[in-house]
Amino acid sequence: MRAAFSRHAKCLPKSHVSHGIRSFSTGPRPYKIHMGVSYAGKPPFEDEADMSRSFPNEHPIAKWRDRLLKWPKGLPTTGAGQDFFYVQNMKNDSGISFGVADGVGGWGPIFDPSLFSQAIMYHASRVAAQRWAGEPETDPIADGGDMALVDVGTQTTPEECMQLAYRGVLREKFVDGGASTATIMQINSKSGLLQAANLGDSGFSIFRSSSLYYSQAPQTHYFNCPRQLAKYPAKSRWSRDIIADFPEHAATYSTRLRHGDVVIAFTDGLSDNVWPSELLQCVTHVLRSNVPEARQAQDLADICVHLAMQSMHRYDKVSPFEMESQRSRFRHYGGKVDDVTVIVALISEII
Incomplete structure (x- = not known):
C-alpha cells in the first residue's frame, strides 16, 4: 500500500474483445478523437476488507460512476478499485477532456480511497462539460461561415480544471477524508492542442x-x-503528519498532436508493471490491425490493462516497480499488484 503520511515510509485473447466501441467526433472540426477505456481493480487485501463505503445509490456521484462503469470495454472486469476516470465532451464540441485518478491508501480503515478518486474525477468532468477547450477565441466553423465569437469566459486549462475539481471535493460532505493522484488532460479538436496537468505517479505517454x-x-x-x-x-x-499537495504543484505540459498520434493516460498499476518499450509494442501491434480506428483505441486500452494484470503476478520479470525499489534500497521482486486504469486517445485528421 502506498504511503499517505510522511512518517511511513501478450495480447488480449480474442474471446475478451468487446463489440462496443466509442468514437468522439467533436463536430465539424479538423480532428476526430477516438477514445478507449479499460480498467481492473485488484482483489482487496485483508486490512481493506471493511474499508468500502460507497456513495449512496441516490448520490449524483454514484449515478455518474455507474454510468461510466458501463463503458463497453473488452475485459471481463467489474469495478476500478481505488482508481477512477472520466471522459467528457467539452463545451460546443470544442474538444475532449479526460483523466485518471488513483486513491492513495494509508489512511486507515475509516477512509475509503476510492471515494476521493471518484469525487475528483466527477467534479473534473462537471467542470469540463461547461468549459471551452481553449483557443481559438473565434470559431471559423460557424453557421453562415462568419467568424462567430466564442464565449471566452468559459475557456479553461487542465490545471484550472484540477483546481476547481479539488474545491468540489473539499465541499463534498460524503468524502470525510482521503487522498488521490490526478491526471487531467484535454485535446482541442480544431487545433490538435493537447494540454495536461499531472499530480502524482499516474501519468501519460504520447x-x-x-x-x-x-x-x-x-x-x-x-x-x-x-x-x-x-x-x-x-x-x-x-x-x-499528512502529506498534502495542491493543484498548483501539478506538472503541466502541452503539445500539438497530429494524425496518427496515440495518447495513453494511466494509473501506476500500468507504469509500475509495464515498460515503455512494451507499451510501444502494443501500440504498434494495434495500429497495424485491420479494424476501424475507434476499435483500435478500445482494443489498445484493453490490451494495456491485460498486460499489466499479467505482469503484476510475475516474479520472473523485472518490473519498473522492482527496479525503482532497488534504487530506493527496498526489496521487492516482480510486479506490483494494484488497480490499473487506462485511457487511450487516438487522433485522426478529418480530410
Whole structure:
C-alpha cells in the first residue's frame, strides 16, 4: 500500500474483445478523437476488507460512476478499485477532456480511497462539460461561415480544471477524508492542442510514428509515496503528519498532436508493471490491425490493462516497480499488484 503520511515510509485473447466501441467526433472540426477505456481493480487485501463505503445509490456521484462503469470495454472486469476516470465532451464540441485518478491508501480503515478518486474525477468532468477547450477565441466553423465569437469566459486549462475539481471535493460532505493522484488532460479538436496537468505517479505517454514521443515523469515525495491531493477532517490528529499537495504543484505540459498520434493516460498499476518499450509494442501491434480506428483505441486500452494484470503476478520479470525499489534500497521482486486504469486517445485528421 502506498504511503499517505510522511512518517511511513501478450495480447488480449480474442474471446475478451468487446463489440462496443466509442468514437468522439467533436463536430465539424479538423480532428476526430477516438477514445478507449479499460480498467481492473485488484482483489482487496485483508486490512481493506471493511474499508468500502460507497456513495449512496441516490448520490449524483454514484449515478455518474455507474454510468461510466458501463463503458463497453473488452475485459471481463467489474469495478476500478481505488482508481477512477472520466471522459467528457467539452463545451460546443470544442474538444475532449479526460483523466485518471488513483486513491492513495494509508489512511486507515475509516477512509475509503476510492471515494476521493471518484469525487475528483466527477467534479473534473462537471467542470469540463461547461468549459471551452481553449483557443481559438473565434470559431471559423460557424453557421453562415462568419467568424462567430466564442464565449471566452468559459475557456479553461487542465490545471484550472484540477483546481476547481479539488474545491468540489473539499465541499463534498460524503468524502470525510482521503487522498488521490490526478491526471487531467484535454485535446482541442480544431487545433490538435493537447494540454495536461499531472499530480502524482499516474501519468501519460504520447506515441508518434512508431516511437515514444513523450512520457510524463511521475511526481513522488519518496519511494511509493506520490504527490497527492488530500482532504482530512478539521482538528484531525493527522493534520500535522499528512502529506498534502495542491493543484498548483501539478506538472503541466502541452503539445500539438497530429494524425496518427496515440495518447495513453494511466494509473501506476500500468507504469509500475509495464515498460515503455512494451507499451510501444502494443501500440504498434494495434495500429497495424485491420479494424476501424475507434476499435483500435478500445482494443489498445484493453490490451494495456491485460498486460499489466499479467505482469503484476510475475516474479520472473523485472518490473519498473522492482527496479525503482532497488534504487530506493527496498526489496521487492516482480510486479506490483494494484488497480490499473487506462485511457487511450487516438487522433485522426478529418480530410
